[in-house]
Amino acid sequence: MKTARELLLERHQGAEPRLNALRQSVVDDLARTAVPPRHPSGGWLAGMGAWMSALRPLQRQWVALGAVWILAAVLNHESEPAIPAALVGRTLPAPHQILASLRENRRQLSELLRGPVPPPPPSVPQAGASGRRQKEIIPVALV
Amino acid sequence: MASLAECEPLPVSQARAGSAEAWDILFRRYQLPLYAYVFELVHHEQTSLDIVQETFISTARNLGGLREDRKFGGWLFGIAHQKCIQRWRRQGREVPLDDEPGEPALDGHGFAEAPDEVLIREEQESEFMKLVYQLPPLQRSVLLLHILEDFPLEEIATITSAPLGTVKSRLFHAKKALRQLVAQNA
Numbered sequence: 001m002k003t004a005r006e007l008l009l010e011r012h013q014g015a016e017p018r019l020n021a022l023r024q025s026v027v028d029d030l031a032r033t034a035v036p037p038r039h040p041s042g043g044w045l046a047g048m049g050a051w052m053s054a055l056r057p058l059q060r061q062w063v064a065l066g067a068v069w070i071l072a073a074v075l076n077h078e079s080e081p082a083i084p085a086a087l088v089g090r091t092l093p094a095p096h097q098i099l100a101s102l103r104e105n106r107r108q109l110s111e112l113l114r115g116p117v118p119p120p121p122p123s124v125p126q127a128g129a130s131g132r133r134q135k136e137i138i139p140v141a142l143v
Numbered sequence: 144m145a146s147l148a149e150c151e152p153l154p155v156s157q158a159r160a161g162s163a164e165a166w167d168i169l170f171r172r173y174q175l176p177l178y179a180y181v182f183e184l185v186h187h188e189q190t191s192l193d194i195v196q197e198t199f200i201s202t203a204r205n206l207g208g209l210r211e212d213r214k215f216g217g218w219l220f221g222i223a224h225q226k227c228i229q230r231w232r233r234q235g236r237e238v239p240l241d242d243e244p245g246e247p248a249l250d251g252h253g254f255a256e257a258p259d260e261v262l263i264r265e266e267q268e269s270e271f272m273k274l275v276y277q278l279p280p281l282q283r284s285v286l287l288l289h290i291l292e293d294f295p296l297e298e299i300a301t302i303t304s305a306p307l308g309t310v311k312s313r314l315f316h317a318k319k320a321l322r323q324l325v326a327q328n329a
Contacts, residue, residue, distance in 0.1 A: 031163035
């Protein structure tokens with residue numbers, strides 16, 4: 001007496017050698033092309049691991065680079081120009097004051113170089129004035 | 144009763160990690176029942192071997208899609224089942240969908256016994272195989288999954304992509320025929 005399972009398996013036992021060969025070839029292929037499958041939730045961990053394993057052989061170089069970086073940071077901090085004490089607490093003048101001061105400086109400089117500069121005549125716009133002025137200026141320019 | 148597949152711890156996680164040895168254990172465990180299942184559906188030796196090989200390769204490629212390791216066996220048979228159906232379609236054979244005469248009462252009566260409880264005498268063996276062969280393909284498929292691996296009905300439904308009620312009906316009719324055979328020769 002046999003169970004139905006035993007009967008079915010016995011009936012196909014003759015195929016075992018071919019099944020063994022088939023299994024062996026599939027397993028061999030798997031071993032040759034074995035790529036560790038990525039776990040869906042551990043993808044970034046696997047990436048980190050790969051980075052770490054790539055960087056690990058360069059430990060000394062990374063330590064040296066770190067030391068140089070720290071030294072550069074310290075030197076940079078020390079060489080920063082200090083703000084003069086006289087300027088601390090003073091507020092910058094308003095832009096119109098700076099402009100007025102510049103005009104005054106320019107006027108004084110002109111006075112020193114050429115003597116007193118007459119104030120510019122009041123400009124009254126006249127019709128055709130620019131055309132006449134051009135005519136007067138041109139011969140002077142030629143001389 | 145637990146299915147045969149559930150009784151044994153299988154190295155599915157090791158296979159997932161890429162262990163060729165684990166794959167060898169898994170394939171060795173299932174190669175003969177899987178071949179028997181496929182052969183009894185397609186009745187061609189070389190085609191059956193091709194389907195088993197394709198199933199193994201597909202399993203190795205897609206193991207990431209398996210959510211529960213303990214269902215590895217059912218998943219493997221499911222892939223093989225789909226490949227059998229593809230072959231039928233490629234050969235222009237229609238897959239019979241309504242192969243049972245009617246729905247039985249779905250109270251579990253009639254298929255409560257485990258496959259190992261049905262014993263076949265030596266003189267009944269050829270009759271039994273003839274009976275299996277004469278069953279409509281999808282009834283045969285359900286009976287084979289029940290006999291070979293003692294899969295639970297829900298798992299057979301998943302493997303064969305059929306509703307649970309249909310699976311119950313198919314198994315009911317297949318086992319009814321089997322019981323008649325055993326009673327005839329008792």
